[in-house]
Amino acid sequence: MSIRKKGKHYYSSSQAEIMEVLTDYSQSVKYIAEHFKNAKCECGTSQFKLLLDDTAGAATRICTKCGNEHAIGDSSNYVDEAELEECECPCGSEIFEITVGVSLYHDTEDVKWIYIGCRCPQCDLTACYGDWKNEYEDYKKLLKLV
Ligand SMILES: [Zn+2]
Numbered sequence: 001m002s003i004r005k006k007g008k009h010y011y012s013s014s015q016a017e018i019m020e021v022l023t024d025y026s027q028s029v030k031y032i033a034e035h036f037k038n039a040k041c042e043c044g045t046s047q048f049k050l051l052l053d054d055t056a057g058a059a060t061r062i063c064t065k066c067g068n069e070h071a072i073g074d075s076s077n078y079v080d081e082a083e084l085e086e087c088e089c090p091c092g093s094e095i096f097e098i099t100v101g102v103s104l105y106h107d108t109e110d111v112k113w114i115y116i117g118c119r120c121p122q123c124d125l126t127a128c129y130g131d132w133k134n135e136y137e138d139y140k141k142l143l144k145l146v
């Protein structure tokens with residue numbers, strides 16, 4: 001593990017470590033993130049622009065290579081009412097690797113909370129860019145839609 005902490009920011013050297021940053025962050029929310037999925041475009045690319053609205057509970061990602069826009073998880077249900085804002089790293093870059101984490105209700109496969117984690121390939125800053133209550137019934141299906 002090579003996560004570094006500078007001030008209040010985490011920096012990591014690979015996408016795999018977004019998971020660890022989300023786990024750490026989720027402890028402050030009290031719903032521990034237990035299952036994770038890395039976002040990958042159908043074209044094979046794993047770098048995206050990210051738009052999200054954590055009040056409406058919606059996020060979409062836009063592939064930096066093919067331009068395909070995809071609603072993350074069940075966001076397509078909420079995106080019409082959302083005011084999506086483009087995420088930007090403190091370094092100014094708007095391109096991220098994205099990993100989604102979910103917390104489940106105890107002893108069920110039902111989702112309770114969702115976390116959108118991002119790593120900036122430019123400066124390595126890794127953080128949770130949004131988290132909200134999610135009531136999807138089958139986390140495996142939800143993570144397939146990441
Ligand atoms: Zn693509």
Ligand SMILES: [Zn+2]
Binds near residue numbers: 120125
């Ligand atoms: Zn950055």
